[in-house]
Amino acid sequence: MHVSVTEVHGYGQVSSNGLIFIDGEKAFLFDTPMTEALTQDLIDWLRDSMNLKIVGFVPNHWHGDCMGGLAVIKKSGIESWANQMTTEIAKTKGLPLPDRGFKDSLVLNPGDKRIECFYFGAAHSMDNIVVWIPSEQILFAGCMIKSTEWQNLGNTADGDLVAYPETIRKVISKFPNAKIVIPGHGQVGGLELLYHTKNLLHN
Numbered sequence: 001m002h003v004s005v006t007e008v009h010g011y012g013q014v015s016s017n018g019l020i021f022i023d024g025e026k027a028f029l030f031d032t033p034m035t036e037a038l039t040q041d042l043i044d045w046l047r048d049s050m051n052l053k054i055v056g057f058v059p060n061h062w063h064g065d066c067m068g069g070l071a072v073i074k075k076s077g078i079e080s081w082a083n084q085m086t087t088e089i090a091k092t093k094g095l096p097l098p099d100r101g102f103k104d105s106l107v108l109n110p111g112d113k114r115i116e117c118f119y120f121g122a123a124h125s126m127d128n129i130v131v132w133i134p135s136e137q138i139l140f141a142g143c144m145i146k147s148t149e150w151q152n153l154g155n156t157a158d159g160d161l162v163a164y165p166e167t168i169r170k171v172i173s174k175f176p177n178a179k180i181v182i183p184g185h186g187q188v189g190g191l192e193l194l195y196h197t198k199n200l201l202h203n
Helices: 036-049 070-075 084-092 164-174 192-202
Strands: 002-008 012-023 026-030 053-058 081-083 100-102 105-108 115-118 130-133 138-142 180-183
Touching (some): 012 180, 026 036, 053 081, 081 084, 084 100
Parallel strands (some): 026 053
Antiparallel strands (some): 012 026, 130 138
């Protein structure tokens, strides 16, 4: 997991989580830090200190804490995939665009192990996805899932509170065997993070 801290207007210092999946000498990146400078630092560290080849990138959704460094990803020659909705929203906002899109699901095989990306519906944002790594039973759920120290749903201005409960229900149903659940912000946990988020929706 990579964690970066950025000053966000109205929120102060905000820490954001991303995922680096390493298989052999290859690395696959999920979410960038919020800024291009921090993203460059991450890329340099993976390449120079860890001696890894970064073979791909997928953002959870269009917000800056997921793809704020996409321009650097593209400049570095790293191929990117995203939910087609993410690309469409980014286009309307004049943001850098991922290279490839997918609709409902995407399977990636950067090395010997499989990575699965799913879109289950709107929640924190209209386009948010989850990433499942079956071999490790890791669910990178991003900002739709809240860590247990959160007592509210955070920023939902670009989401859909009507669809949110059903989206979470689908995630819970699909991944009953998840051992590690990584939220977009805050502490990592297990399945309790999914149920904690579900409870927040009913408060």
